[in-house]
Amino acid sequence: MALPVVTLVPAAAQMSDPTITTPWLVDAQLDPASCVPEEGTGAYETLKAYGAKPLRQQRIPREYFKMDAVERDARIWALRRELGDRLVVLGHHYQRDEVIQFADFRGDSYKLSQLAAAQREAEFVLFCGVHFMAESADILTSDRQKIILPNLEAGCSMADMAKGDDVEAAWRAIGQAGVDLKTVIPVTYMNSTAELKAFCGRNGGIVCTSSNASRVYDWAFERGEKIMFFPDEHLGRNTGVTKGIPEDRMVVWDPFKPMGGLTVEQIRDATVILWKGYCSVHARFSVEQIETARAEHPSVNVIVHPECRLEVVQAADSAGSTEFIIDTITAAPAGTVWAVGTEINLVNRLNAELPDKEIFCLDPVVCPCSTMYRVHPSYILWTLEHLVEGEVVNQIMVAPAQAREALVALDRMLAVP
């Protein structure tokens, strides 16, 4: 895997330099500090492997930060026209409107992967999402196509909670606890690095999404007795509960504790071993917020993402993937009221696009996905200007051997009925 050489300066230095304005860093939405811990998140680890320091924003020339928004957008549209069919822009639902306006297609991580794979003609796919999504797009597209992530710092704090070495160590420890590893099926959520998808590919495992997790559990239990699920503890548990697995048969592996913080008996008796990871956005939603919404809006329908904690999912009226949330609210009768437990940019967009319904976010503090938020129109302009000049910057490439193993796990998922 070869990433371009990038020169970076600390975000703190950018912020203290009055000649540099970084509007998205000082946007009121990014307060409070509880959104996402910055250290150790995002694409830091990947960047570190290539000698870059762990910083919050990839550095691009100052003029991009200072540019008038109208002029900047006009230049992006002009470059898009110049590149024509050579370029496809994909936008994740959690991207801000200033970014999503440029997307040819919108979707959640799974839908965007499928869309990326379907773009046989496009030479370049500009992926306005986060790092693991661009990796999956690279795995699923042809070698001829180039996947570009506008800001290399746009990672996913959840994906970063399960490191390849830690998962390998846990796998070995489970074997040493006396469990026959042939009976354990590793399942990784789509929101994980290519390294973990490859781990699943070579160990008889599979990838799942929030849409098909239940069917993937069926697939796994047809082939084994136990599931090791990572990196999202909550999606793993919520899915297990829907399959009737008792909560005490689902244990949590903490990678910071010896033997994951579990006894040998707990490991042997478990039906599902969940990785201790979570989404910083969805873990914020609470039962108290649902109670408040019901008190203030007696006719409210509460719909949440399955990355929320179990008690939140159980207190809601329905739970499902981002696409499920969009489809459900879109199909609902006019005049209905919806309290939504997912990322704020999507909730605000639904509210704007479906004015016949009342739609609001469950979390009054409003926490965006701050790693998604690192994609900004200035980065889009910077990458497109390079493309037009014949230089590909910020290309995401998965090493061929790893891509082959990851594709095995992805193909197993795609074959699940």
Ligand code: SF4
């Ligand atoms: S919303 Fe959560 S899972 Fe999705 S990219 Fe952001 S941190 Fe990762």
